[in-house]
Amino acid sequence: MNATTVPQLLAARAAAEPAHVAVSQGNNTLDLGTWQARTQAIAAGLRAAGVQAGERVGLLFGAQDWVAYACAYTGVLAAGAVAVPLSTRSAVAELVYMLEHSGATGLLYGPTAQPPDVKTRLCWDSYAVAALPDAEPLPGPGPADAAQILYTSGTTGRPKGVTAAHANLTHGFRLRPPLRPLAHSRQFLHAFPIGTNAGQTMLFNALYAHAGMLVTARFGPDHFARLIERQAVGSVFVVPAMAIELLRSGALERHDMTSVALLGSTAAALPPTVAAGLAAALPRATIVNYYTSTEAAPTQSTVVFEPDRPGALGKVVAGGALRVYDDAGQPCPAGVTGEVWMRCAGTARSYHDDPAATRHVFRDGWTRMGDLGYFDPDGYLYLVDRESDVIKSGADKVSTVAVEAALHEHPEIVEAAVFGLPDPVLGMAPAAALVATRPLSLGEVRRFLATRLAGHEQPSRITHVDELPRNAGGKVVKHRLRALFDREANS
Template sequence: MSAISNLTIPDLLHARAQADPEREALIVHGGGSGAFGARPGSLTFAEWDRGAAEVARGLAGRGVGRGDRVGLVFGNGDWIDYAVAFCGVTAAGAVAVPLSDRLAEAEIDAALAHCGAATVLRPGDLPLGGGAEPKAARPGDVAQILLTSGTTGRPKGVAATHANLTFGHGGRRRPFAHSAHLAHAFPIGTNAGQTMLVTALSAHPATVTLPRFTPGRFAALIEEYHAGTVFLVPAMAVELLAAGVQDRHDLSCVRLLGSAAAPLPAPVAERLCTAFPRAAIVNYYTSTESYPAQTIMMYDPDRPGSVGQAVGGGTVKIATAAGEPVPAGVTGEVWLRSPAAPRAYWADERGSREVFRDGWVRMGDLGRLDEEGYLYLVDRESDVIKSGAFKVSTLHVEETAHECPGVREAAAFGVPHPTLGMSVALALVGSVTPQELRLFLADRLAPHERPARVVLMDALPRNHAGKVDKRLLREGAR
């Protein structure tokens, strides 16, 4: 297969439907079947292909054609109808704009306006047939516009072509062949969720998810389907461990447990090794802008803070803001590059020029590479706390706090200080007291890294992608 894919999303789906027509592709455990699927909560590849073709013709009948943007507002219980709608939109040559129905209506309206989406599809409102056969999409056509998480500013639309989305798919090898089922709980409208959707088109296992994540339900799903591959975000991992699901469910079926969308603290990864005794715990580092460029790290106690090496023909470098590489061991900006067709911001040429350069993507993170090419993140560039003459890594503070017994979750952030400019604050979820935590950290953190303020919370504020919203933490601490 060439470096740049010559396939489209409809190509992938149609080829899989021809090869495995009656094989289950998607399962929503406890979810309704919606408009598609002969079995409740299940969709075969043949049903997926037929449904997508019907939606494409229905959109053509509504006058939707190549390049038109179509909003897709669906909830996690609607994965089957959503998958059919997404592939139907791309089969019509149009551009899908995936959005979670958990977003506020104002956020949905702003996203649709930004992308210029004149048509919006929701559950129960899918056009079926009635139009002429749409013109086929081309690999270089934009297939989706995905909104960023917005943790460091207003969400931006990231455009990806068919060639970008299908890169690495369509070969004879079926990924995750060790599994009959792949379980995940990623929300619709996120890069992780979209990755699972496209993966379902080419992977060996059927993809199974559930309408709403709870630790007990997700563990029961893993056990019932004997899932060999599991994907989650770190927040879900923390909830699974806190609930002690490994004491009530047999999780020995899992061979690969992947964590994505946010850094996985090493203490959490270590506890996952015990809860999932036969699984490789793997951390995936990427972004909506850079995918499929990514680094992958199987948890290694000898490299507890690393997010791994670049894979899939990609490259990682540490460089200046101008893109000039810096030596191993020196902290700088993290840049990723993939051989796939690159992404770009939608209707934002200035923003694209700042982030996307000659195939490289500025990740917005600070990090360093060791002599063997392993990447270590220092912090989000926007999260670094400048306290007096020092720069404090919030990731380092959080990682150290997670080592304290009784800490379930920790998020460090900066708050104003009258003389230092900024000082460290720590939002904490768990059974430990602020006094106990400060005592634990006293000889583990430098004076300028120790939290001047500890805020006890029932839960950390997160966006719909599962990432901690530090802007809300900063605003709440004022």
């Protein structure tokens, strides 16, 4: 299969299906013919303004602006420049850092975005972009050229810019495929923010899949379920926090979900009880868990929920591979926990302007996932924990994923996040932040967990919160929860 570029994919599909509606949001729609025309207008405008091939251009668009963002993104790429997708949910200081770190020479931003005060040679609002005249296609980039720098969620430190070439983003795509993904659906629905890996995956679904993208700027369980019912949505994509809200609210029972053939969850592992709840609430749907990272994408593992292996993260697909290595760099046998690596099926990614980190994470086509896990005898991967989240408590190691899964079994616990806190005897001890239907005492929680977890795995402290703090990608930011206990200790 010959490598291709993102502009070539869009041009080929727009020529074949110009009237296909690729993106729908509220009253705004984007068909492929219009997408292609706006892409070329933006590309020509950028070139005329002095943007050169290989230069980086930031894209700051709010959750309401997916149609404008889609055109800006492909326009930047068609100009041969490198797109830097940003989220309006990020703090101003983070946006400034990303623009400066990426070396962005330009910034395109939407009507609901407030651009940060940072020096760029070119800064266009959405009205300036929309006013660009139609133009003929440019020669464009090559498959090996850089296409985007996407910043990681930064849950364990400062965000890192991950560079992807066109050949990486288009791996497995064909200019004229005999069958397109999501062929069972007329539309797929999501509520992921721009500037995240999950959001980029949805953008490429809109570009390539049979189904058109239906996107909502805000996630509310009833609003989301109502969209599914009204539009007879066939494919639905969520993060675990959204899945929990859909189940907790009863929205899946209040609305007609019979159109849903696929529900996919990404960004973090679904707690087994949540996956089982989705399967019961959506008996006609296939429940799928996706496992990847900003560094490893577009390679991913997938698993269809099965009651006899509810916690499995699946097997890798599309030509990639998974390995679990011990500390000596040797493959671990089934049942033995080690470090998870994923092999990219095509062109691997790298960190922007950070060769040391690139050498540490990317090796010979393999990507270090930062997770600990193991294979079962059938080759299914199970996640034990984020390597940085494992709690070393005395002589034991505690998996926060296992403790969180046990807490989710409690009928009055809606969400749970587990992390380590300093302990004068053990060094570190588990603690938990809970979103619950009523205040629970530590004794109640520990009695419930007594038959589910070993003593050293049980939380030594708990706190209650109205909601768990999350980043733009939907992942829990645990250092903010640790600060709650620090404040309690100092009060």
